[in-house]
Amino acid sequence: xxxxQRLQAEALSLSHGRTAIIEDLAVELPPGRVTAIVGPNGCxxxxxxxxxxxxxxxxxxxxxxxxxxxxxxxxxxLARRLALLPQEATAPEGLTVGDLIRFGRQPHQGxxxxxxxxxxxAVEEAxxxxxxxxxxxxxxxxxxGGQRQRAWIxxxxxxxxxxxxxxxxxxxxxxxxxxxxxxxxxRLAADGRTLALVLHDLASACRYADHLVAMxxxxxxxxxxxxxxxxxxxxxxxxxxxxxxxxxxxxGTPILTDLRRA
Amino acid sequence: MSDTLxxxxxxxxxxxxxxxxxxVAPPPGYWRLARGERHLLIERRALIVSLLLLGLxxxxxxxxxxxxxxxxxxxxxxxxxxxxxxxLSGFLVQELRFPRLLAAxxxxxxxxxxxxxxxTLARNRLATPGIIGIxxxxxxxxxxxxxxxxxxxxxxxxxxxxAATAAAITFGVASGGDxxxxxFIVAGIGVxxxxxxVTQLLLARVDIDxxxxxxxxxxxxxxxxxGDAVAVxxxxxxxxxxxxxxxxxxxxxxxxxxxxxxxxxxxxxxxxAQTLGLSVLLTALAxxxxxxxGMVGLIGPEIARSLSSSRGVPxxxxxxxxxxVMVLADLAGRLLLAPIELPVGIVTAVVGGPWLLWILMxxxxxxxx
Numbered sequence: 001x002x003x004x005q006r007l008q009a010e011a012l013s014l015s016h017g018r019t020a021i022i023e024d025l026a027v028e029l030p031p032g033r034v035t036a037i038v039g040p041n042g043c044x045x046x047x048x049x050x051x052x053x054x055x056x057x058x059x060x061x062x063x064x065x066x067x068x069x070x071x072x073x074x075x076x077x078l079a080r081r082l083a084l085l086p087q088e089a090t091a092p093e094g095l096t097v098g099d100l101i102r103f104g105r106q107p108h109q110g111x112x113x114x115x116x117x118x119x120x121x122a123v124e125e126a127x128x129x130x131x132x133x134x135x136x137x138x139x140x141x142x143x144x145g146g147q148r149q150r151a152w153i154x155x156x157x158x159x160x161x162x163x164x165x166x167x168x169x170x171x172x173x174x175x176x177x178x179x180x181x182x183x184x185x186x187r188l189a190a191d192g193r194t195l196a197l198v199l200h201d202l203a204s205a206c207r208y209a210d211h212l213v214a215m216x217x218x219x220x221x222x223x224x225x226x227x228x229x230x231x232x233x234x235x236x237x238x239x240x241x242x243x244x245x246x247x248x249x250x251x252g253t254p255i256l257t258d259l260r261r262a
Numbered sequence: 263m264s265d266t267l268x269x270x271x272x273x274x275x276x277x278x279x280x281x282x283x284x285x286v287a288p289p290p291g292y293w294r295l296a297r298g299e300r301h302l303l304i305e306r307r308a309l310i311v312s313l314l315l316l317g318l319x320x321x322x323x324x325x326x327x328x329x330x331x332x333x334x335x336x337x338x339x340x341x342x343x344x345x346x347x348x349x350l351s352g353f354l355v356q357e358l359r360f361p362r363l364l365a366a367x368x369x370x371x372x373x374x375x376x377x378x379x380x381x382t383l384a385r386n387r388l389a390t391p392g393i394i395g396i397x398x399x400x401x402x403x404x405x406x407x408x409x410x411x412x413x414x415x416x417x418x419x420x421x422x423x424x425a426a427t428a429a430a431i432t433f434g435v436a437s438g439g440d441x442x443x444x445x446f447i448v449a450g451i452g453v454x455x456x457x458x459x460v461t462q463l464l465l466a467r468v469d470i471d472x473x474x475x476x477x478x479x480x481x482x483x484x485x486x487x488x489g490d491a492v493a494v495x496x497x498x499x500x501x502x503x504x505x506x507x508x509x510x511x512x513x514x515x516x517x518x519x520x521x522x523x524x525x526x527x528x529x530x531x532x533x534x535a536q537t538l539g540l541s542v543l544l545t546a547l548a549x550x551x552x553x554x555x556g557m558v559g560l561i562g563p564e565i566a567r568s569l570s571s572s573r574g575v576p577x578x579x580x581x582x583x584x585x586x587v588m589v590l591a592d593l594a595g596r597l598l599l600a601p602i603e604l605p606v607g608i609v610t611a612v613v614g615g616p617w618l619l620w621i622l623m624x625x626x627x628x629x630x631x
Binding site (some may be wrong): 031050053054055065068074075076078079080083084085086088089090091092093094095098099102103104106107111112113114116119123137156159253 | 286287288289290292294299301302303354408441486494508511515517518519520521522525526528529571572
């Protein structure tokens, strides 16, 4: 596996049409760690992730991958270095789990390199990492929400990129399925990948992320280790909610209790 | 999970490949052909479906050569095609039926391939080049050449110009936003309506003889195929099919949502422009031969998709199915009301209309994506 790669944004401004969403933002993903991007609805966290993955061209500023402007990288090369799971990922109907995961190898394949030993191993490992061995021949439509989400993540794992960006990978999943996804994310980071997740649940972000980026109105209001940056004042600033923070007796990460509207 | 298990180093993997002792198993449903560092995957089902359609096309083509007002036995038809047998059959097959069969193959394949490309681009199985106004543009220009000049001055060339004009206007109207298929379809429907109205207006203002002369261009027929246009179409298809195959890998990813396709390394903007351009070109060349037989662009890919797996986009199967539909429809048009001939465009519309309704009303609407 390639050494972890550095992804950073410099003076980045992104907009939807004429509406500026993010202005003059700087951020860097710590290599080999899990970064969670959190903030209230409409704060620009998904837009930032889209910008980091080049789905969104910047108005000004740049996103640098190991110092190179990602706008200048060929599409396939970028796809070999950075994988993305967007929020509304849709696939053509009738695909099996295995079919979907194999599509993750596309950036590595070509007309005369359609299925190499590398491809086979990468897919087998992705299937195993996501615990989908028993489901590989099932149609995607026949899976539960959590299984389907793991299949999509497995597709991005099969891409074998050092960087993995996931947009709300656990929304619409129940507690058990959320846990499956977070444990998978932790394992991927332990194997040396750099991950960034957009999350709307601050509690999960505290629990599973190594690094937290808190956003509001298109700006970063705080970033750092969750235990250090998450304060009662920050929660109020982000969500307009008063709370009491206590350390989790099991992990030491902050837990939000006694929530009330300010 | 150990590091080495999850992510083998690329160098180590290469080393294994170089050893050549490695056995790589193809994914389920594929054959793998390997020679050194080069390897191809062939989807079994796609190959079987293509061979099946090819067989049906051969059978339909033989029937096409045999049947008509003068019925020939398959042996006689074959002999006539070789230039043997009696002169009348020879004339019938070589001068009349075979050139027309060739035109049916080419137009059917081109229209269905163009339809498959357009449907993949728009992620909508109802999107055909006909629906986005290209057919109507071609018709309007061809009719204008007949009506306006009194003589039919190169209607096929003008049909080409018309198709290109309609596509360019649709392009112009639809751009400004992103190149997404949906906006393009809406713009195309508007452009098509305008050109349709122009055709009607032209026909309403001329005498009956001129209107009769222009009539084939308004319905689609293989009766009055211009030889040059057939040759141009043959060249266009000979180039267009490999180009479509070269786009196949990107096309199969373009069926996913945009962000997924981009994440997997598809340069969407460029690929979409290429797909669109190829679809417009194939349609224009086919319409210049046969007039607007748009339904083939709907029926051909639909047959191909229902037979194929959803792992890829069935380009070859669509082209073969389109050729098959065109041959059968023209054969039916020649036979049903003989000695009167029904234009192939009317036959495909009569069959295609109910087909469309069936697709829309089928309860298990499997692949509208």
